[in-house]
Amino acid sequence: xxxxxxxxxxxxxxxxxxxxxxxxxxxxxxxxxxxxxxxxxxxxxxxxxxxxxxxxxxxxxxxxxxxxxxxxxxxxxxxxxxxxxxxxxxxxxxxxxxxxxxxxxxxxxxxxxxxxxxxxxxxxxxxxxxxxxxxxxxxxxxxxxxxxxxxxxxxxxxxxxxxxxxxxxxxxxxxxxxxxxxxxxxxxxxxxxxxxxxxxxxxxxxxxxxxxxxxxxxxxxxxxxxxxxxxxxxxxxxxxxxxxxxxxxxxxxxxxxxxxxxxxxxxxxxxxxxxxxxxxxxxxxxxxxxxxxxxxxxxxxxxxxxxxxxxxxxxxxxxxxxxxxxxxxxxxxxxxxxxxxxxxxxxxxxxxxxxxxxxxxxxxxxxxxxxxxxxxxxxxxxxxxxxxxxxxxxxxxxxxxxxxxxxxxxxxxxxxxxxxxxxxxxxxxxxxxxxxxxxxxxxxxxxxxxxxxxxxxxxxxxxxxxxxxxxxxxxxxxxxxxxxxxxxxxxxxxxxxxxxxxxxxxxxxxxxxxxxxxxxxxxxxxxxxxx
Numbered sequence: 001x002x003x004x005x006x007x008x009x010x011x012x013x014x015x016x017x018x019x020x021x022x023x024x025x026x027x028x029x030x031x032x033x034x035x036x037x038x039x040x041x042x043x044x045x046x047x048x049x050x051x052x053x054x055x056x057x058x059x060x061x062x063x064x065x066x067x068x069x070x071x072x073x074x075x076x077x078x079x080x081x082x083x084x085x086x087x088x089x090x091x092x093x094x095x096x097x098x099x100x101x102x103x104x105x106x107x108x109x110x111x112x113x114x115x116x117x118x119x120x121x122x123x124x125x126x127x128x129x130x131x132x133x134x135x136x137x138x139x140x141x142x143x144x145x146x147x148x149x150x151x152x153x154x155x156x157x158x159x160x161x162x163x164x165x166x167x168x169x170x171x172x173x174x175x176x177x178x179x180x181x182x183x184x185x186x187x188x189x190x191x192x193x194x195x196x197x198x199x200x201x202x203x204x205x206x207x208x209x210x211x212x213x214x215x216x217x218x219x220x221x222x223x224x225x226x227x228x229x230x231x232x233x234x235x236x237x238x239x240x241x242x243x244x245x246x247x248x249x250x251x252x253x254x255x256x257x258x259x260x261x262x263x264x265x266x267x268x269x270x271x272x273x274x275x276x277x278x279x280x281x282x283x284x285x286x287x288x289x290x291x292x293x294x295x296x297x298x299x300x301x302x303x304x305x306x307x308x309x310x311x312x313x314x315x316x317x318x319x320x321x322x323x324x325x326x327x328x329x330x331x332x333x334x335x336x337x338x339x340x341x342x343x344x345x346x347x348x349x350x351x352x353x354x355x356x357x358x359x360x361x362x363x364x365x366x367x368x369x370x371x372x373x374x375x376x377x378x379x380x381x382x383x384x385x386x387x388x389x390x391x392x393x394x395x396x397x398x399x400x401x402x403x404x405x406x407x408x409x410x411x412x413x414x415x416x417x418x419x420x421x422x423x424x425x426x427x428x429x430x431x432x433x434x435x436x437x438x439x440x441x442x443x444x445x446x447x448x449x450x451x452x453x454x455x456x457x458x459x460x461x462x463x464x465x466x467x468x469x470x471x472x473x474x475x476x477x478x479x480x481x482x483x484x485x486x487x488x489x490x491x492x493x494x495x496x497x498x499x500x501x502x503x504x505x506x507x508x509x510x511x512x513x514x515x516x517x518x519x520x521x522x523x524x525x526x527x528x529x530x531x
Contacts, residue, residue, distance in 0.1 A: 004075040004476060005067070006487075007243075008467030009056060010251060010460070011081035011166060013037070013111070013274045016052065018059040019463035020067045020074070023476065025487030027458060029067035031059040038105055040098065044114050047107035049086050049094055052166075053173055061238045076244040076470030077174060077229065080254035080462060081166035083188045084109045085145045088162040088169070095160055097149060107166065108145045111275070111311065111370070113379060115144035122147070122206050129190055129199035134291045139371070139379040140311070142188045147206055163214050165189070167248030175227030175245040180216040183249045186295045187307065189215065194285075194296040220247040221301055222257075223472035223480050246466075246473035252277035252307075253299045254465030259430040259456060261468070261484030264300055266427040268416065270445075271462065272435030274315045276408070278308035278374070278415050280424055288422040290375030291415065300480060306424065308374035308415035313408055314434055316369055316383075320404050321345070326397040342438055348398040349440060358503060359399050363387040365407035366514040372411075375418035376515065384518050386510075405440055406504075409448035410511040416449060430454045432461035439494075446496040448504045455491035464488065 005028065010017040016035055020028040033055035038046040064071055085108045089095035094106035108114070122143055123136040130136055137144060142165065150157040164172060165184035171177055185191040191198055196219070203209050220226060226247045234241040249257070256269035256279035269279040281303035285294040294304040312319075321327055321341065330348075334341040352359050368376075369383035391399070416426055429451045435441040436455055446453045458464045468483045477483035 003073055005069055005073045006467040006471045006476070007060065007063075007074050007077045008463040008465070008470070009060065009077065009079045009170065010254070010463040010466055011035075011052060011056070011079070011170065012251060013082055013109070016055045016059045017460060017463050018056070018063040019460060019467065020063050020069070021464060021467045021487065023486070025458065025464065025489055027460075027464075028069065029063040030460065030463070031062035031066065033059045033062075037109065038098070040100070043112065045109040045112040046098055046105045047084065047109055048104040049106050049169060050104050052107075056170065057236045064238055071239050074239055074243055075476060076246060076474035078246040078254075078466035078468065078470035078473070079167055079170045079174070079248045080251040080466040081170055081248065082110045083140070083142070083184065083250050084166045085142050086164040086166055086169040087149070087156070087160055088164060089159055090161055092161070095156060097156070110140050112145070113139050113371070115139060115148040116379065118144040118147040118151070118206075119379070122202070125202055125205040127199055127202035127205060129192060129202050131287060132192060132294060133190065134287075134293065134374070134377060135289050136377055137190065138292065138373060138377065140373070141190070143190055143206075143208065143211075146211060147208060150207070160214055162216065163211070164216070165248070165250070167250060168216065171226045171245055171248045174229055174233050176230050177227035177245065178216050179218045179220050179226045179247065181248045182219055182221050183253050183298045185215070185219055186298045187250060187253070187292065187305075191219065193219075193298065221297060222247060222249060222299070223301065223469055225473040244470065244474040246469040249466065249469060251462055252279065252309075253305075254469070255432050255462040256299050256465070257468060257480060258458075258461040258465035258484060258488050259432055261300060261481050261488065264303060266425050268419075268426045268429050270412065270429055270431045270433075272313055272431060272433035272441070274313065276310040276313040276412065278412065280306045280419055280426060282306070282424060286423045288375070288419050288424070290377040291419060291422075292374070306419060308419065310367065310408065310411050311373045312367070312370035316367055316408065317401070317404055319369070320400060321397065324397040324400065325392050326394050329394070330397065345398065345401055346438070346440055348394045349402055352395050352398045360403040360406055361503070361507075363399055363403040364507065364510050364514060365403045366511065366518060367404065367407040367411055368515070368518070372515075374415050380522070381515070382518055382522070384514050386514065402440070402444075405444040406448060406507065407511060409444045410508050412445060413449045413508060414512070416451070426451070428452060428454060430456070432456060442494045446494045447500040448508065450496050450501065452496055453494040455493065457489040457491040461488070
């Protein structure tokens with residue numbers, strides 16, 4: 001077993017990442033390739049499976065070359081991906097979901113919000129199955145998107161051979177296995193894993209009775225082998241055919257598996273990136289209003305998963321920086337010093353904090369710019385900034401940046417409080433993702449929630465989580481906790497600072513009030529539109 005290598009493939013929102021790990025969890029090589037996004041109109045976000053597959057092959061080949069190993073050492077492939085919808089037509093060809101009909105645009109991304117009316121219609125059924133998604137489906141889930149396609153382009157829907165979640169699509173491209181993961185189907189398609197079926201009453205009520213014939217008929221547990229690498233895919237990847245391909249998983253859930261696989265009870269996994277996902281498991285089902293789940297076996301076999309989230313996290317920070325008059329200065333300073341813009345901005349913030357104890361005391365942000373996924377479950381929520389002055393330049397941007405970090409941390413606190421109020425007992429936070437490279441991101445989360453933040457040594461824990469699945473699927477480990485115990489090594493921790501508690505308690509109360517204020521504003525304007 002000592003010379004075995006496990007390949008993890010992670011399909012994020014903006015890039016494909018391939019990592020090769022040895023039997024001790026050490027990363028041998030890593031490669032990333034950018035993937036395209038298309039934004040044909042506001043709130044519409046599309047991708048191309050052709051592009052994603054091409055960049056996956058390129059990333060894997062690059063990682064293999066960097067690792068300088070014999071490809072026959074690769075024992076397994078594990079795949080995770082965003083929960084985006086892939087439409088496949090006759091003969092396995094791409095099926096367009098685009099209004100203009102480009103065939104290569106065959107993916108509706110998870111962040112796409114086109115299916116608002118369909119989301120409302122599904123929730124209006126009041127079906128009992130909705131209890132297992134926090135009371136109502138979210139606009140980012142798959143049934144609303146499929147229903148949108150059926151109502152908008154009925155001929156395309158009729159022609160569809162398969163609708164895949166993106167992770168399951170990649171497994172199919174790798175192995176020709178027409179299967180679905182219990183993770184993808186349960187978390188995003190309203191499949192009831194504890195009953196091993198869909199709610200037929202729900203599907204009938206919204207006109208999707210035939211959807212079960214358009215998704216894979218086999219649903220496999222995590223850690224199982226979906227199939228083996230096909231000769232065609234092997235040639236494109238630079239690997240030998242016959243490599244074990246594991247059942248797929250959603251990207252955030254792969255990270256969650258790596259973070260809490262060895263200590264699930266009382267642990268909250270936060271996977272930070274473009275969006276934030278908050279994952280907690282429990283031996284028994286716990287219903288939390290506004291939090292997706294409970295989903296049986298969707299992240300850790302035998303455990304019920306609750307999934308909270310923030311639809312815009314890293315994306316909100318990036319957007320915020322670009323609105324500032326100081327953005328050109330920040331960008332040019334970073335470029336001149338060959339540094340990341342956040343490294344420069346953190347220097348600006350450190351300077352500001354050396355002169356002011358609480359720089360964001362009077363600047364309050366509601367971070368619902370792309371709706372509120374949890375615990376409000378309100379896709380129509382909007383962000384707000386309160387406390388603006390005429391300040392400009394470096395200090396103004398550093399202040400706004402800090403206030404945004406705090407707003408995101410308060411959103412996490414709200415999710416934790418909602419989970420605990422329903423019956424969870426979250427005692428520790430384990431975090432991964434791009435945000436963990438930012439000390440201010442970590443500091444504000446620890447202080448705002450009052451929880452210590454624990455890290456793992458592998459900086460790309462999501463890709464490692466995908467590799468865990470393959471390691472179990474090929475028989476290298478008996479189960480996922482055993483694989484995690486060997487392959488995932490602990491990293492550092494960030495302590496919450498007790499002296500900041502009173503400040504954050506006061507500012508968190510303002511954060512909660514801002515949501516109510518914005519809802520009153522929205523209600524007032526809706527009333528005006530009806531006049």
